[in-house]
Amino acid sequence: MSLTLRINGEDRSILSDPETPLVYVLRNELKLKGSKLGCGLEQCGSCAVLVDGKAELSCVSPAATFEGRDIVTIEGLAATEIGRRVQAAFVETNAAQCGYCTAGLVVAVSSLLAENESPDRDAAKAALDPHLCRCGAHPHVLRAIEIASGRS
Amino acid sequence: MSLANFPNVSDWLAMSNGRLQVRTGKVDIGQRISTALAGIARHELTLPSNLVNVQPVGTDGSPDEGMTSGSNSIEQSGHAVRLAAATLRAQVVTYLCNRLGGRPEDWSLEKGELTGPGTNRPLALLDIVGEIGLDMPVNPGARIADAGALSGLPMRGLPELVQGTYRFLHDLDLPGMRHARVVHPPHAEARLGGIRSDVEAKLEDEGLSVFRDGSFLAVTGPAEWPVVRAAQRLANACEWDAGDGLNDSDIYDALTQANGLRLAVEDGMPIKDAPIPNELTETTHHARYERPFTMHGALAPSAACATWDGKTLQIKTHSQGIYILRESIAESLDLSxxxxxxxxxxxxxxxxxxxxxxxxxxxxxxAMRLPSTPVLLKWTREDEHAWEPYGPAGATELAARIGPDGRLEAFSAEAIGGTFRGRPRSGPNQAGPAKLLANNFRADPINPQPGVPNMNRHGGLQRNLVPIYDIPETRYVKNLLPRMPLRTSALRCLGAALNVFAIESFMDEIARDQGADPFAFRKAHLTDARAIAILERLEMELVARPAKAGSGRGIAYAQYKNAMTRVGVSVDLKVSDAAEIELERIILVADAGRVVDRDGLAAQLEGGALQAASWALKEAVIWDRDGVTSRDWDSYPVLRFSDVPEIDVVILDKPDCKSVGAGEASPGPVLAAISNAVCDATGLRGRRLPLTPDTLTSLALQE
Structure with a gap:
């Protein structure tokens, strides 16, 4: 029986080998190329997606392990109020340089704000610790979180 | 240089579908140069953002501006685009005067629309441009618009980035495209002996193709994940002849004048065949500062997409130097x-x-083996970590003589290190192709060549080797090690990172030794009013924010290449009982001349500061005889969010001074300010980066 995944609110039949890590299925079979591959080792956070509302990395776990769970990618994030708020805050604060880490960070911040409406700076940093940004956009990203959470 | 080679307005500006297109040879690598260039054109022509675009950069049409490096894009491309737009504006006004009357001052331009004598409604500037065209020489004396109007430039591409619709090279998906992965050798000295078992045949049966040229080995296929798996299977089946392995003797022992090609440096420039200046006499202070091999550590492993149609080779690349790369690829493949x-x-x-x-x-x-098939090749994380050309390890040795008045009387600096010139620039004896990694491994290999000294002012090892301070007697020497155990090339700041770290640490050491205030000691040796203004502003900021009890505070100052952006830095930090450094606050005060994009400028300064913080605290490439062992983000740790301090950026806008690049201005002084703050907190002087808990513990044991 083929694999079915619920992605951005829709059930999608998956033809790829169910052992394929989720990010390859998203990017190649479903053409959802917003999620990025940075390491394939769960060390950099570029591939984060929301799974049942929480940020999870998608570059190692096989697609089959996500069956029956609710996956939201960066492309589907604008369907939620929090997602839209976070996206708008990143744009307002210019919270990116090269932007390769951005999708993972927007997902992670959306996950954080769903759990904690008004995280302080330490909570924000702790939540983003799985995410690397090599350009040093961190201060702008932390500012985006303040804006999105209404702390400033 | 950019304008000299491309002197026409049409070289820099074009019209397409009623919108103005900015043409540039500088590529946007996250430094927001395209945002800045569009901003400059908009500012000169008062155009709204939806009427200005930046054309993609390609060797088949863009102005060849050489490399996108050295923080030069604002000075080169930005200057050219500004003057081209200013020339165009003046030309449009002259045209209207001739057609409709009035003098130039009778015409006003606002929001891209002109009003003047005889107009009962505003005329769209771009419509007039459509009439008069862009074929006119850039007037180098064109009057440029007053500064001030620009702020809050929206970053190009950001709305698409947060929606996941922005496209990177890695996201390409072309009809008939094959994915490719390379099976790199264990290290640079290894050669492929054979491939065990029948894995090649099995892969072919599965629709995958193995490509081999000597020891260069790759696999391609129509779907990405099977290609990733196939590359792993192929790697497991390879038998490598390891040769002598890598040279794993202590790199810092090898970083000596005796191993170097020595060149006297005067006014920041190496002088060929000049005698090495005599050592200083009666010096009072000496110190040697060191830095390890350092990765660029791009978040996305490198990628490229190539298509060969039997006549033309098309390559999509994220290279900083598409023009020199084109020449070396053509030379390697015997193509025009x-x-x-x-x-x-x-x-x-x-x-x-x-x-x-x-x-x-x-x-x-x-791609040359697979005609008419786009080949999207991606390196893995391990490929990027193990095979990118690193920033070279280096040492900078300083000596000084302090006079009875406490001032610097004499100063000596010697830079020792490997080459930063690893880019594939063409030259005699296949110099360009030799720098393309795969050529080292092909059946008919082109071997790596020894490094050749960069003779440019503030190039390579000598970048910022000459301090900005006024010192009566000086001597400067560069010592290039032509061979290093690891391949090296240009890393942000080149020699300026280590040299500024060294000089600004040394200034701190001398000031401390004399019981002098670090600000006063620096100012006593400065005459540049803009430098002094930065230090005074930084001092003011610090008075407003006293360091916390138990914290250390360090400062540093530098001007990139002694000619570009000036940056003063202070760092507050704590050192824990476990010798871990916790950065608390970084303050940057910068003067980059006239500000083009305030937020973009702040982002570059912050980004540089955080990269330097990562270098200072964490980064060092580790290797042994069997290869590089820094192969992922665990074995090569870098700065994470929890390490990020508060950062304040103060920009001193100088509307009457030329705009200069800032992307590489902050790292050097940040390195030094961190080390100076560690010394302030602990009394320990860290002269070898990174300042890990192990480094600090061993320093404490030596006390």
């Missing part, structure tokens, strides 16, 4: 340069010469 077309597509930030150029050539090699 005209038949190789490189187009820039975004990758992640690169911070210098990373794996981009090598991946482009590897994709080309494979």
């Amino acid at each position: 340069t005209d038949d190789v077309i490189l187009t820039f597509m975004p990758g992640s930030g690169c911070y210098g010469h990373n794996g981009a150029d090598d991946a482009a050539f590897e994709a080309a090699l494979i």
Whole structure:
């Protein structure tokens, strides 16, 4: 029986080998190329997606392990109020340089704000610790979180 | 240089579908140059953002501005675009005066619309441009618009980035495209002996193709994940002849004058055949500062997409130097340069010469075997960590003589290190191809060549070797090690990172030794009013924010290449009982001349500061005889969010001074300010980066 995944609110039949890590299925079979591959080792956070509302990395776990769970990618994030708020805050604060880490960070911040409406700076940093940004956009990203959470 | 080669307005500006197109040879690698260039054109012509675009950069049409490096883009491309737009504006006004009357001052331009004598409604500037065209020489004396109007430039591409619709090179999906992965050797000295078992045949049965040229080995297929798996299977089946392995003796023992090609440096420039200046006499202070091999560590492993149609080779690349790369790829493949077309597509930030150029050539090699098939090649995380050309390890040795008045009487600096010139620039004896990694491994290999000294002012090792301070007697020497155990090339700041770290640590050491205030000691040796203004502003900021009890505070100052952006830095930090450094606050005060994009400028300064913080606290490439062991983000740790301090950026806008680049201005002084703050907190002087808990513990044991 083929694999079915619920992605951005829709059930999608998956033809790829169910052992394929989720990010390859998203990017190649479903053409959802917003999620990025940075390491394939769960060390950099570029591939984060929301799974049942929480940020999870998608570059190692096989697609089959996500069956029956609710996956939201960066492309589907604008369907939620929090997602839209976070996206708008990143744009307002210019919270990116090269932007390769951005999708993972927007997902992670959306996950954080769903759990904690008004995280302080330490909570924000702790939540983003799985995410690397090599350009040093961190201060702008932390500012985006303040804006999105209404702390400033 | 950019304007001299491309003197026409049409070289820099074009019209397409009623919108103005900015043409540039500088690529956007996350430094927001395209945002800044569009901003400059908009500012000169008062155009709204939806009427200005930046054309993609390619070797088949963009102005060849050489490399996108050295923080030069604002000075080169930005200057050219500004004057081209200013020339155009004046030309449009002259045309209207002739057609409709009035003098130039009778015409006003606002929001891209002109009003003047005889107009009952505003005229759209771009409509007039459509009438008069863009074929006119740039007037170098064109009057440029007053500064001030620009702020809050929206970053180009950001709305698409947060929606996941922005496209990187890695996201390409072309009809008939094959994915490719390379099976790199365990290290640079290894050669492929054979491939065990029947894995090749099995892969072919599965629709995958193995590509082999000597010890260059790759696999391609129509779907990405099976290709990733196939590359792992192929790697497991390879038998490598390890040769002598890598030279794993202590690199710091090898960083000596005796091992170097020595050159006297005067006014920041190496002098060929000049005698090495005599050592200073009766020096009072000496110190040697060291830095390890350092990765660019791009977040996205390098990638490229190549297509060969039997006549033309098209390559999409995120290289910083598409023009020189084109020549070296053409030379490597015996093609005419005209038949190789490189187009820039975004990758992640690169911070210098990373794996981009090598991946482009590897994709080309494979594509040449698969006519009319786009080949999207991606390096893995391990490929990027193990095979990118690193920033070279180095040592800077300083000596000084302090006079009875406490001032610097004499100063000596010697830079020792490997080359930053690893980019594939053409030259005699296949110098360009030799720098493309795959050529080292092909059946008919082109071997790596010894490093050749960069003779430019503030180039390579000598970048910022000459301090900005006024010192009566000086001597400067560069010592290039032509061979290093690891391949090296340009990394953000080149020699300026280590040299400024060294000089600004040394200034701190001398000031401390004399019981002098670090601000006063620096100011006593400065005459540049803009430098002094920065230090005074920084001092003011610090008075407003006293350091916390138990924290250390350090400062530093530098001007990039002694000619570009000036940056003063202070760092507050704590050192824990476990010798871990916790950064608390970084303050940057900068003067980059006239500000083009305030937020973009702040982002570059902050980004540089945080990269330097990562270098200072964490980064060092580790290797042994069997290869590089820094192969992922665990074995090569870098700065994470929890390490990020508060950062304040103060920009001193100088509307009457020329705009200068800032992307590499902050790292050097930040390195020194961190080390100076550690010394302030602990009394320990860290002269070898990174300042890990192990480094600090061993320093404490030596006390």
